[in-house]
């Protein structure tokens with residue numbers, strides 16, 4: 001079954017413009033023209049000497065607030081699927097001498113299986129029981145709202161009928177050649193209203209051209225062509241890169257520059273794509289979001305959206321020996337902790353060699369979904385964000401959605417004992433109830449916040465949700481009518497002489513990266529930028545100002561130097577807190593310098609009542 005190319009959308013106009021721009025600027029005279037040693041080479045324009053040059057700014061919309069990432073920020077919970085040629089071994093490789101070596105998706109490398117032996121093994125791969133509807137149903141039952149499946153893992157084996165080589169599920173397997181599991185999954189996911197994304201490993205153990213810098217451009221050409229096949233053929237909502245790290249055997253030379261070009265190429269193909277940070281070098285400036293793996297950050301992450309990917313047992317790919325399953329309670333509480341810190345949870349399943357999700361996985365997913373569906377408890381997750389107004393308690397997790405706080409209580413108190421919440425800004429509580437229970441919750445101001453004292457026992461043994469209706473009590477004003485800051489750009493890194501450019505800059509949100517700069521008249525290296533004007537907050541609260549900069553930054557509020565990060569650095573996050581007054585014009589000055597290498601400068605803010613975001617134009621004034 002084939003998926004028809006994406007329908008025209010409003011964003012296509014922009015896409016076409018950007019595509020044209022990239023075609024003009026990225027395919028220079030040194031573009032690779034050599035034929036590739038693959039069966040059916042498809043000519044694809046590939047940027048090789050991508051130097052868009054001075055005046056280029058790669059910064060897109062702000063992922064924290066953009067319409068593009070909106071679904072991803074609301075959905076919170078996704079299914080990761082690790083499925084590939086390695087699944088055929090189900091985690092165990094019997095060596096010629098009869099000894100057994102165990103691993104999952106890394107089995108080729110970690111068990112030192114020769115390429116020919118691995119290829120022989122893959123010829124028997126026949127996931128005839130792969131049932132896209134059942135997979136999507138398992139995700140639905142779990143309450144997962146997006147799916148990310150491995151289209152190609154480190155072993156290089158493509159799970160769709162790629163035209164770039166024969167190392168794929170159609171051409172190198174025992175599987176029904178008429179079937180295309182990614183297309184089947186796309187159809188089933190669309191029918192269920194679930195977003196579909198593709199994992200794609202940059203590191204490739206199979207492609208002979210990967211490791212040698214002299215042949216890498218040929219690999220990259222095939223990689224770009226494969227990604228174009230995926231984007232054009234299956235219209236994924238998201239691309240999840242991996243294998244961007246420095247490594248040997250085979251040597252991985254993936255560079256920030258490679259990431260810069262790939263991200264630009266993909267956004268040219270489809271400006272709506274959500275892309276993880278491993279498209280580059282996993283830095284705060286790469287892609288749309290950070291990707292902690294097998295861990296949960298202990299607080300909201302500064303400067304970027306984030307998603308924790310984790311396994312249900314101890315492996316990503318199917319491993320028949322691994323029965324080390326996490327409990328449904330742990331998994332659900334992980335989701336609540338993550339939601340309360342403003343992150344997403346991408347929870348993995350590894351189908352067996354026939355393509356079936358293991359029953360222990362299905363059972364656990366259903367348990368999580370059952371919790372989410374019970375008594376509206378899912379409101380603590382979907383569309384919710386970090387609590388902001390309160391500190392994270394020891395007894396559970398707290399998230400916020402509109403005027404509600406959802407306190408998910410893992411450790412229910414003994415009868416008559418209070419649960420304490422520490423307030424990070426003044427607010428009133430106008431209502432409190434336990435979802436799925438008729439009991440009362442007494443709310444009393446206590447110490448640095450509130451005591452909540454429920455009248456009965458827990459509504460749920462995994463976590464009981466106390467829904468609080470809150471009203472921030474500090475002063476606040478409606479959105480402003482600012483137009484941005486006054487920006488002066490200097491063609492030197494010392495703010496010397498008259499600025500080359502003076503203009504109003506709507507937001508401080510720039511990614512000039514390695515070849516770009518603020519203006520065609522400003523070189524890519526050695527420039528400086530000063531922003532001046534004022535900042536008008538909407539709430540009287542303590543704000544956190546956060547900068548993401550490369551190479552240096554200083555920020556003053558009301559003449560006071562708050563961020564002083566003048567030792568030249570690569571992409572770095574700095575932050576400072578400052579009490580601001582609603583509606584007041586606070587003088588703001590930002591000084592940024594770029595010496596050599598990449599150039600980035602973003603200014604974000606957050607407060608107990610305001611999620612992290614690029615300081616919006618409406619709150620910035622030129623004077």
Ligand code: H79
Pocket residue numbers: 105106242245246247248293309316
């Ligand atoms: O796809 C799943 C894993 O197979 C993959 N990412 C998730 C989503 C993954 N690959 N590696 N890791 C996770 C862990 C990191 C391994 C490394 Fe290394 C050890 C990186 C650095 C030291 C291997 C040896 C790679 C470089 C040196």
